[in-house]
Amino acid sequence: MEMFYYIVFGVLSAVVAVLELSRTSKDRVATSSAFTSFKNNYLVVYSLMMAGDWLQGPYVYYLYSQYGFDKGDIGRLFIAGFGSSMLFGTIVGSLADKQGRRRACITYCISYILSCITKHSPQYKILMLGRILGGIATSLLFSAFESWLVAEHNKRGFDPQWLSLTFSKAIFLGNGLVAIISGLFANLLVDNLGFGPVAPFDAAACVLAIGMAIIMFSWTENYGDPSESKDLIGQFRVAAKAIASDEKIALLGAIQSLFEGSMYTFVFLWTPALSPNEEDIPHGFIFATFMLSSMLGSSIASRLMAHAKPKVESYMQIVFIVSALTLLLPVVTNILVGSSTEKGSSISFGGSIQLLGFCTFEACVGIFWPSIMKMRSQYIPEEARSTIMNFFRIPLNIFVCVVLYNVNAFPITIMFGMCSIFLFMASVLQRRLMVVAESQKPNWMPSDKFGDEEPLTA
Template sequence: MPNFLFYFLILCCGTGFLVHKNWTAKESSGSSRPVDFKKFQKNYLFVYFCVMAGDWLQGPYVYALYSSYGFDQHDIAVLFVAGFGSSMIFGTFIGSLADRFGRKKFCLLYIVTYIASCLTKHVNSYSVLMLGRLLGGVATSLLFSVFDAWMINEHNARSFEGAWIGETFATAIFGNSCVAIAAGLVANFASEIAPLKNLRGEDFATSNDGGVFKGGFCAPFDVAILVLTLGGAYIQNNWGENFGHSSGGSVGADDTIKVLKKGFDSIVYNPSILLCGMISSLFEGSMFTFVFMWTPALQPSAGEDETLPFGLIFAAFMVACMAGSSLFTVLSKSLPIEEISKYTFVVAALSLFVPVITTSYNLIFVGFLVFEGCVGMYFPAMGTLKSKIVPESQRSTIYNIFRVPLNVIVLGVLLTKMEMSTAFFCCSAMLATAAACQFKLVAVLKEKDDSKGGEGGAVDEGGDEESLLH
């Protein structure tokens, strides 16, 4: 078995070095950001960390809770498939509504929807749990679209420098990794305070019916509700509203379809947006596949009588992600983000090819850590690229359309029993394709820049919306 503690400590030292390098570089350059920007950034990041904590708190306990209720592996798999299917179908429409009626409202809708999903976990009823998965799928689509859309719109509306968006994304990813580690510890503590029992005090084994349960694996969901409520209250009191499409008025099915069609047209007829969407789907599809596959990939290293130190491995992954976001901050000071992204995808493809060509668990684990580092670099880089390329009026709509092929990939992984080496080969191939798309995207942006006489670099291609459709 690999010495997971050794790798964790090495990562902590490396991450500490990168953080110190960033801090000293900022201090020596004297390039302090304006007070207004710092206030805006904190205003966004507080909410972002709350909503991500709500997600991290419950994530590790969903399968465990379903299993505790006595459902078999097939029943649980159907619940997971329903969640991703819901995200794929309903999330696409919800994104277009957020652009029209306001991103703040739909950030609050995320809070309400995810709290409702958490509440369903207390009921040992398959139909109620299915409803919870459907609500959770909708909430996931909102989480990864409307919050970014709100922040980018506010950033631009306040006339902050475009390059500072990357700083906000990098800080968000770094902090999110810290939140994930803390959430794991809190959730573990909460789940052990009291055993899982129904309201009459009976545990599952002695209960004669389904009923409503509390304690045990339900507790992390209750903590998530508290954190989400805090985030929702902060949004309500401190965030302003912003829109993509003009606000006001009622909207019917025809209007929603028109908005979706416009979003699809913007993707199809603008090579930059299309490539951006392909890259997002391929990378994040590989990332979700990795989430499902890393445990069976490493489990044999523990032998028959031992279990993997899951908490330590997860913490190592999160620190690697923190190192990646810190490295992005260092590199972005001297390299264009488009260039950083190219080599991030190449390294990611190579890292997940390691399990295909070797059975050395030390090498496999190092490959996994490198991939997590690439994840830490990917999110701030892609967040910045999408902020430049995707038109503001359709941002939430297009972000959710990007998630459709991602959910198709995830559903394919859930429904297909692939060998481990085959799954990682597919991941590596998707990442290599993403790298090729990124090289093409750089060429497209350069060609567009040259055609404008070199003005402004890789600017927002969504500025002239009508030109996208011709």
């Protein structure tokens, strides 16, 4: 069955290469040299920030187990991370609108570097502190950088449609190529060079320090609401009012929570799904295949967003339905095919089908990220952008904490079935979002097709 992995990886590599090399002028948008320089600077920083995150991922659980902690202890550490992201991260992330997005990005670097340093200690309390710092950093990673980018892009007077180019390329690099390279480099440090499981965290700290230096010397500050009278509670009120008064923002938050909650649940469940009887599967190689699938998705999203039609609100309905069907595969294969009973064997036929489905799901993830970023840039008000984005993460973190706490309480098929239902719900809400957005669009607005704007004349 090893040949099966190589075939899947090879096919995905070929498809990604063909998509990237076959771009025509219709798939490209004419931009300015100033925008290209701005975009490349952001992509370098974002890639370094994501590298700092991806370097740690493969070895967090392994490091804790090497320190002698059991599954229950490790589970509590993970819950602390998501809980911290929900509580402290929401507060710190919301301060970005008031105190500055550039400062928040630097705070992300400092928090994550300190979290990496705590990994040198085998003491549970120190590791718990590291998870809390990591949770704060995670909230900043998924709010402060995007908020800074959108505000700076608009402040410099670039075409709003060009944001899609930065979003899609950021996901292609940061969530695809950088993830693969980071995983391989972490594996090199630990297994080939024998530096131990702490080495990837040290490498992550170095990468984050480099990124922080670039931010400090090349980024300017921008803010949300400039009002001096608004404190943190005032920011929360502004964000809550915006969500309650605008159905589009509320729908966007619900869609994001449903999809990301299913995605994080998938991260916990794909290993036992593919090896229910401890089948011998190449975890690192499968992870790289998933990331390659995500690159494929971001490449597809880049092409979709380079054209006026189909609109993001339209094609994302299909993406959510496909995602729901792929996460339903473990339920279907368990009923129709069953799983192998021989321990230590290679992946089963049902597992192979699931792997192909999981790769499709990861491609949907690659489409989701730049697409949700574009919708957020359109619908979320600038004065409370970071605050609202962190509000969106509250139900997500609650959901993930509940899943982590009860991961052994339900059969894996029930968990996947639940995720599939959530994704179908996301598709329904996405349909509603499209209807609301179209109904509120003024009739006088010019066409948003690139290069086809009609001049507004009397």
